Amino acid sequence: MQQIINFLIRNKHSLLFLLLLLLSFVFTIQSHSYHKSKFVSSTNFLSGGMYTWQNSISDYFNLKSENKRLLEENERLYNQLSALGVDSVTVQKIDTSSFNAPYTFTKARVIKNDYSKIDNYILINKGENDSIQPDMGVITDKGIVGIIENTSKNYSRVISILNSNSRINAGLKKSNQYGSLVWNGKDPNIVQLETVPRQAELTEGDTIITHGRSTIFPRGIGIGTILNYNLDESKSYYEIDVKLFNDMTNIGFVYTIKNRDLEEIKSIEAPTNE
């Protein structure tokens, strides 16, 4: 017994080192597995508040490009409205409470955005108080950004599409073939679409959209265009490089998507999983 205690006292620095190292490895491994990295996250009030403060200053430098983007978005929405034959007077009469859309969009501001690492996260300034929940989709006017992963009272962390853990269903606009969208960690403007069956007819420049096969994103949200493609080793699937519509290095405002039918869909799906 005496010897054990002596051993512990003699090696207390090494033991403390090993203990802390083990702890940091646990955090690291958790951060590499989807939906588990909850302990060390920037959604707490300290880092969230700090990034909000920093963002309130740096926002001024992006006002011009933000304005331009909003104007472009408005222009496009007006064009869509007139194409549908609705003028702005009748639209104003529609109340959102009577308007039974399956998806509701909430705006949020990006207060931290990473794109230079392998596992990138985005922090937004809306949280549980604004009824943001994990597994909601996040988009901009141009295309998808990621999925809400972790929420606190006032902040949420978004797992960016530029994250090695991110897997999103996506497919071709012109046909029904689909695959999963992943990122190889190299270029923040190019993501990869995998497991698209070889029967699909591809041409460079084809549009890739979300496919509505999950409950997260509605069908038809833009992702990017095909940059190039080739068959994988098994010769039965395509590997496609997709050039994103979004500039992931410059995201100011985003929209979160809440699926109103989520509960209903889940309740139908649940018994089949058992």
Place this chain on the structure above:
Amino acid sequence: MNKEVVANIGRFVILILVQVLVLNHVNFMGYLNPYIYIIFILLAPININKSLFLLISFILGLTIDMFGDSGGVHAAASLVIAFFRPIALRSVFGLSYEFQTVKLSNISFGEKLGYVILMVLTHHIVLFSLEIFNFSHILLIAKKTLFSSLFTIVITMLVLVLFRRNDS
């Protein structure tokens, strides 16, 4: 003594703020960021309590992780260089470290550079191995470690030379 403690606490806070608010957003050439918060570990008093030093280094890294959403990679890397700092000091300064006569504020440029290179390289190898966490990407790890280390070493040397205290 008290002055030294205050100086170290101030350095701890300032380095974290500079790191997370400015240097994490540099992204030079797309992905390069200098990680100069380890200056705190480099400049910590040589006769500091070892357990306390390990614990502070771990908290320093974990704070950076919290701001950067990187799990525990900075905590692990900081912990490793804090643990191996005596070895680095001994190999660079030799006998003068053994007799506790070396002062980090007044050593020659060459010795300082050797010490910084040794510590930064160790830190970055651990950091990027854990961050990428995939040995099929070993070339990417090597590339990131090499270029980031160069960047960090240059910035660290600049900071050490510019903010040197002239109290000797």
